[in-house]
Amino acid sequence: MEQPAVAQAIVGLGVNNRPLVPYLLARTPRIAVADRLPEEALRRILAGMGADPARVLVLGGPDYLQQLAALPGLRSVYLTPGMVKDTPELRALEARGVRLTCETDLFLQVVPAPVVGITGSSGKTTTTTLTGLALGRWAARTGRQAFVGGNIGHPLLPELGAMRPEDRVVLELSSFQLERVERSPWGAVLLNLSPNHLDVHGTLEAYAAAKSRIFRYQGPDDWLVVPWGDPVVTALWEGVHRGRRWFFSPGDPGMAGYRGTLVADGYLWFQDDHGRQPVLAVQDLRLPGRHNLANAAAATAAVLAAGGAVEDIAPVLASFSGVPHRLEPVGMVGGVRFINDSIATTPDRTLAALAAVPGPLVVILGGYDKHLDFAPLARGLLQAPVRAVVLLGATAGRIAGALEAAAGPAGPPFVVEHAAGFDEAVSRARALARPGDAVLLSPACASYDMFPNFEVRGERFRTLVQNWAGEAAGPVSEREGGV
Numbered sequence: 001m002e003q004p005a006v007a008q009a010i011v012g013l014g015v016n017n018r019p020l021v022p023y024l025l026a027r028t029p030r031i032a033v034a035d036r037l038p039e040e041a042l043r044r045i046l047a048g049m050g051a052d053p054a055r056v057l058v059l060g061g062p063d064y065l066q067q068l069a070a071l072p073g074l075r076s077v078y079l080t081p082g083m084v085k086d087t088p089e090l091r092a093l094e095a096r097g098v099r100l101t102c103e104t105d106l107f108l109q110v111v112p113a114p115v116v117g118i119t120g121s122s123g124k125t126t127t128t129t130l131t132g133l134a135l136g137r138w139a140a141r142t143g144r145q146a147f148v149g150g151n152i153g154h155p156l157l158p159e160l161g162a163m164r165p166e167d168r169v170v171l172e173l174s175s176f177q178l179e180r181v182e183r184s185p186w187g188a189v190l191l192n193l194s195p196n197h198l199d200v201h202g203t204l205e206a207y208a209a210a211k212s213r214i215f216r217y218q219g220p221d222d223w224l225v226v227p228w229g230d231p232v233v234t235a236l237w238e239g240v241h242r243g244r245r246w247f248f249s250p251g252d253p254g255m256a257g258y259r260g261t262l263v264a265d266g267y268l269w270f271q272d273d274h275g276r277q278p279v280l281a282v283q284d285l286r287l288p289g290r291h292n293l294a295n296a297a298a299a300t301a302a303v304l305a306a307g308g309a310v311e312d313i314a315p316v317l318a319s320f321s322g323v324p325h326r327l328e329p330v331g332m333v334g335g336v337r338f339i340n341d342s343i344a345t346t347p348d349r350t351l352a353a354l355a356a357v358p359g360p361l362v363v364i365l366g367g368y369d370k371h372l373d374f375a376p377l378a379r380g381l382l383q384a385p386v387r388a389v390v391l392l393g394a395t396a397g398r399i400a401g402a403l404e405a406a407a408g409p410a411g412p413p414f415v416v417e418h419a420a421g422f423d424e425a426v427s428r429a430r431a432l433a434r435p436g437d438a439v440l441l442s443p444a445c446a447s448y449d450m451f452p453n454f455e456v457r458g459e460r461f462r463t464l465v466q467n468w469a470g471e472a473a474g475p476v477s478e479r480e481g482g483v
Helices: 020-025 039-048 064-069 088-095 103-110 124-142 157-162 204-216 231-237 290-305 310-319 347-356 375-383 396-407 422-432 454-473
Strands: 008-011 031-035 056-060 076-079 099-101 115-119 146-150 168-172 187-190 223-227 244-248 260-264 267-272 275-281 328-333 336-340 361-365 386-391 415-418 438-441
Touching: 008 020, 008 064, 020 031, 020 103, 020 157, 031 039, 031 064, 039 056, 056 064, 064 088, 088 099, 103 157, 115 124, 115 204, 115 290, 124 146, 124 168, 124 290, 124 310, 146 157, 187 204, 187 231, 187 290, 204 231, 223 231, 223 290, 244 290, 260 290, 267 290, 275 310, 290 310, 290 347, 328 454, 336 454, 347 361, 347 375, 361 422, 375 386, 375 396, 386 396, 386 422, 396 415, 415 422, 422 438, 422 454, 438 454
Parallel strands: 008 031, 008 076, 031 056, 076 099, 115 168, 115 187, 146 168, 187 223, 223 244, 244 260, 336 438, 361 386, 361 438, 386 415
Antiparallel strands: 260 267, 267 275, 328 336
């Protein structure tokens, strides 16, 4: 019996794309799944998902794209986020009129509830979490539901059936997820924009264009939250955005007459045409650093724009202590604090960490090369209370060169060491630190030359520190209060 033709294909069977398998199989007789993994490995994954093997054409191995391009009758191909787009096979598919799309665009097309999308070069997960927690409180008191997912590792396609028009969805969106969308969410938050992922996007302009899709297709009834006075972000939306705008600022920039959130006189305020309303005393915000004050201001604006109230966001800001791997204290050994900021995969994030963590500091830097400029980071290190820097990974030489160029003939006023591996880097940082110092893992680089992702890198840092803390404490019977 001849198998039905395959009209839809999924490329990449990672976390983001897996929910597409049951979704598409419920709506079409047969699909294709293509991935560089061997066919047997793909079949095992699909079997674990309960997919009918007779209805899934598996294309695996190093030539998976060639196999895909040879399929007749394809109409849509769902690409995994971050996939290199400029390949002969994908160009050939587009030339045939095949639509290259993504799971995010499908979700935005079919979701029945209003979506609040959050993106930016940094702060996405913290702002998404704050917004989701606050809208969860709003939902509980109004008989609705709030769903949180997206780039935080939780696809929401499987939860579509539980969503209603009166609910809210909060979606963290990366540039990889946005670059193929052809529709924008009801509410959008663009936190900031600085060079990132240039190894994939190629240019800052292409990266910015991907980010701008979060609001590009919005209409007059939609809304956008953006930072006040940010020339890079303003250049993206000015003259293009057609909806309502809210602004946020971690300071008091003179936003009179504009709707949004700002910080003045020791308080975070909400401001509209009727005046200002206090949200929270800054001293009651548990998250450290000016960058987190900006995240809190952005989340507050998003919650209020989405229909929530000050009573929903204020308790969240007062109680939320942070997301793992984001300026996360993981222990103290010998009077030295150890701070896990493994999320810092760009120089800008590390600069924010340097401003937020009291010194003296021993900073661990380096990793996978995304072709970013380290000159601003070098200048920031020279101005920060740095005792030592430990470099590792593919970018160690580039960071060292940037430091030498910024410092001039005299060289940096602190110790710069190189480590052959991650464990050695953390051990050297511990040895260089003195009681009262902080060892800061804030690499300014991605982790892919040593780890699968920044989370695994952060967990390894945590494990090393906690092992040392346990050794320093000694057996239970020797500890204070032990028996």
